[in-house]
Amino acid sequence: MDTSRLKYSTLYIAFTILLLITIVLAIRTGAVDITYKEIYISLARVFGFHPSGTIEPIKQGLFIQIRLPRVLLCVIVGAGLSVSGALMQALFRNPIVEPGLIGTSSGAAFGAALVFVVGKDFFAQYSQILGIFALPVSAFVFSLIATMLVYKLSSAFGKVTVSVMILIGVAVNAIAASCTGFLSYIARDPQARSITFWNLGTFSGANWDSVMLIYAVTVPSIFLVLRYSKALNALLLGEAEAGYLGIDTNSLKTKIILLNTFIVAIATSVVGVIGFVGLIVPHLLRMIKSSDNHFLIIGSALVGAIIMNIADMTSRVIVAPAELPIGIVTSFVGAPIFIWILLRQKKTNNKGGFYA
């Protein structure tokens, strides 16, 4: 089917319907099944109605306090990471960039681990001021340092080429990972366990506080970056061309890197490192329709949420009643797709397409 002829609005509607379906399915799926009727009764009760029918209080608690925040967190983290992938790909003018490859995620992971392990002792006098923000702030700072390091170092060779950038990304990721590893080595046992888990990514810690925090950060950020979609499109022509079209490319780059790091770091500080979603979702959208960044940003938010929901459902079902860290699922599926994209890119390269 030639999907490139479909209208943007048609695609948005289709994505939204799919998202709603996966949300309902994700709420139902898990160690304990929740029926449609029970979902309806619980929701109605929350909003102050008195529907007929009954639900066991424990099931209602499970739905409202565990399942629902988890699914909502999944939705927003999937949206955030995918939008971030789309932004980074536009900024680097390269379709194989994502936050996990250029240090953004691993930097955030280190920043968060730092607060876990030495936070209580080292930041003691500040923790009162920073309070619950210590974790996201530290994640953001280190995430930004790692991202800037990769960006500056790979631009130092003139034109940013894929191979140089990925190699520098590997190096910076290795530094961040060894620092995180060091922290988990010196940590006392329960902390170390939580770092290991959280380095693999998991939504099992979802609660309403984390949902609020990430929605408050991600939703406004996505609306904000939509304003830059035109400028990001122009950047695809090259920096000089974007300048001829009236765009201040340096200021654009700074804004996009900051917003992007903000989205990724806050999400990572809560759910850990989840790779490859940001890579695959925008790529999928390009194959379906176009590289127009307005479409990629909206589409990535919707499709990213769908994919993350499916991945999380898988991680809950595959070894039920236990659950797998979601990062394992996304990497297991994502890494082969990444290799496939690389090979495909090499092919198009020969025909003068994509990046050298």
Next chain:
Amino acid sequence: MLEVKGINYSIGNKQILDNVSAAFEPGKLNMIIGPNGSGKSTLLKIICNEINHYSGDVFYSGSLLSKQERKSIAKIRAVLSQQSELSFPLSVEEVVMMGRYPHFDLTPSIKDKDICLQALKRMNIEDFRYRNYLTLSGGEKQRVHFARVLAQIWEHPENNCRYLLLDEPIASLDLNYQHDFLRITKEVANKHTVAIAVIHDINLALQYADNVILLHNGKVVASGLPSQVITPENLFALYGLRCRVLKDSGSAFPHFVVE
């Protein structure tokens, strides 16, 4: 009117441009000619504000380029480079619409869409407006970018002229489209536009240029009417080649052949 005055530019010890001054009037097609490394493209980049560590001044309609806002100049000035880096799948229409970006904020107006369509028609590519840009040939891609550049300065600004700057625009085109490009450039130039093209082909310059600037080792060797500037003596000085002039009674301009 576009003027450059006393431009000096060097990279390290190498002087790329040496006290270059020139004036480009609207209504004329100006061509910059010179051998590789003579500084043609550098001069164009300075005029485009892409290079800014130079000494000397560039004036657009009498006001200094460095004092002008990037956004407002993008509404009246378009630049076509040798080749674009675009390597993402976008439809041809979406690429041409980029030319209208300086003119709208978030979504294109009906006028922008209309101009976009007219530019596509002007370049004879409205048939593949929905096609993926990446599937086009090199020459087709260049036509898409020319349509984009035309769309950018489609309307005449009030109390000002338009600027169309082309850096070796026809290198990847076949004969037919080389002439097509230059004809269209000349048409645009005639409508109160300052048009400057860096070009290699002497004979095309003789046929289309109204004003020619010869650059050699960063210096202006000669400038003026093509018939006066493009002479066997000057060409020998520039390229070290002996040329013969062929004049055919049926054609309005002379032709050069290398001996």
